[in-house]
Amino acid sequence: MSSKLINRDRLLDRFLKYVRVGTTADPNTNDYPSSRGQWLLGQMLVDQLREMGIEDALQDDHGLVWGTIPATVPGPVPTILFNAHLDTSPEAPGDHCKPQVIECYEGGDIPLLSGDIIREQDTPELAKLLGHTLITTDGKTLLGGDDKAGVAAIMELAHHLMENPHLPHGPVRILFTCDEEIGRGTKFVDMQRADAIAGYTLDGGGSGIIDVETFSADMATVKFTGYNIHPSIGKGRMVNAIRAASKFVAMLPSESLSPETTDGRDGFMHPYVLHGSVAEAMVQLILRDFDTAKLTEYADRLRSIAAEVCKDEPRLSVHLEIVEQYRNMADRLKQFPVAADLAERAFHHIGITPTRASIRGGTDGALMTQKGLPTPNLSVGQYNIHSCKEFASLSEMEIAVKQAVVLVDLWQQFGRS
Numbered sequence: 001m002s003s004k005l006i007n008r009d010r011l012l013d014r015f016l017k018y019v020r021v022g023t024t025a026d027p028n029t030n031d032y033p034s035s036r037g038q039w040l041l042g043q044m045l046v047d048q049l050r051e052m053g054i055e056d057a058l059q060d061d062h063g064l065v066w067g068t069i070p071a072t073v074p075g076p077v078p079t080i081l082f083n084a085h086l087d088t089s090p091e092a093p094g095d096h097c098k099p100q101v102i103e104c105y106e107g108g109d110i111p112l113l114s115g116d117i118i119r120e121q122d123t124p125e126l127a128k129l130l131g132h133t134l135i136t137t138d139g140k141t142l143l144g145g146d147d148k149a150g151v152a153a154i155m156e157l158a159h160h161l162m163e164n165p166h167l168p169h170g171p172v173r174i175l176f177t178c179d180e181e182i183g184r185g186t187k188f189v190d191m192q193r194a195d196a197i198a199g200y201t202l203d204g205g206g207s208g209i210i211d212v213e214t215f216s217a218d219m220a221t222v223k224f225t226g227y228n229i230h231p232s233i234g235k236g237r238m239v240n241a242i243r244a245a246s247k248f249v250a251m252l253p254s255e256s257l258s259p260e261t262t263d264g265r266d267g268f269m270h271p272y273v274l275h276g277s278v279a280e281a282m283v284q285l286i287l288r289d290f291d292t293a294k295l296t297e298y299a300d301r302l303r304s305i306a307a308e309v310c311k312d313e314p315r316l317s318v319h320l321e322i323v324e325q326y327r328n329m330a331d332r333l334k335q336f337p338v339a340a341d342l343a344e345r346a347f348h349h350i351g352i353t354p355t356r357a358s359i360r361g362g363t364d365g366a367l368m369t370q371k372g373l374p375t376p377n378l379s380v381g382q383y384n385i386h387s388c389k390e391f392a393s394l395s396e397m398e399i400a401v402k403q404a405v406v407l408v409d410l411w412q413q414f415g416r417s
């Protein structure tokens, strides 16, 4: 086999093996990782990396998998890192996944064994996937292509580079993280161990896409404290925190600045948890915008609405807390443009016109970028994620591996230039 060719059957085998290990993240435990399947899949990957000859492969105390494909060129060449996450979303069942392979998709609706149907009209992306090898589930679970497509692509990249030592590249660090779907993906990532000049998360939909921008994100908790007393003697004494919280939510912008009314580059302030009693009521909101400075404006707006709610009732008190979640990675990626530029060149190199995109959300790459490792996100053929109608394109996973093979070469050229 020519070294240029990616072993497509092996890539498919890997993917099918990995999705069969249930790795649903569990937000209701403090264990790390939050599910046993993530340990099991991680161990399987370490064994496979060792079999390829990657001697430093290991699963650390937190279940994260690390390994390094050694450099094939001499001299100081920068290390780059590839990352994917082992867990799957808790929003759909993930255990006992039964993947189905459609060898050459000819168009039309895709019936699933459960009786459900992936409809062409709900899934406009299908029109671009004619002739692709697609993988679905039986309709009873999600597939977990988010992000086992990324895991399989990185594993195949490693195997391909290990069996083709004549391909030029510097050290390539592999990192598989846990519990990304519940916001804990980078919690235990040791940046010293990463020790790379740039990173790439392989965790995107479609093909030819480089995500270079995420939202900036804060979480706000607004707590109203009232006064509870038996309703029979409540006159002039009771102060109902539930009423205060309801008034607060009603005063939030709803015709604009809400997820229901915004798209593209517009941000929002989104109340997503509300619970309480007469004595105390709490509203939790997420604040999102591509422009980080806007988050301060949103927080100020929350403060003034809260003050307005309390202004005629001195016995009512309110406490507002803002917690930073993640920051738009675009700001830092602009300071180190080579990370996205080389990814773009790698796509051109394999005949694909790349698109730069923004995510209305966050990635682990955003957090790693914030910690000093510029980490754009690359497409790896995921579709309908977090759903039982999820599917993945093997053809696009293969493209992701091809792109990565070129990318590691471009980096060693960059390092030597």
Ligand SMILES: [Zn+2]
Binding pocket: 085, 146, 147, 180, 203
């Ligand atoms: Zn993901």
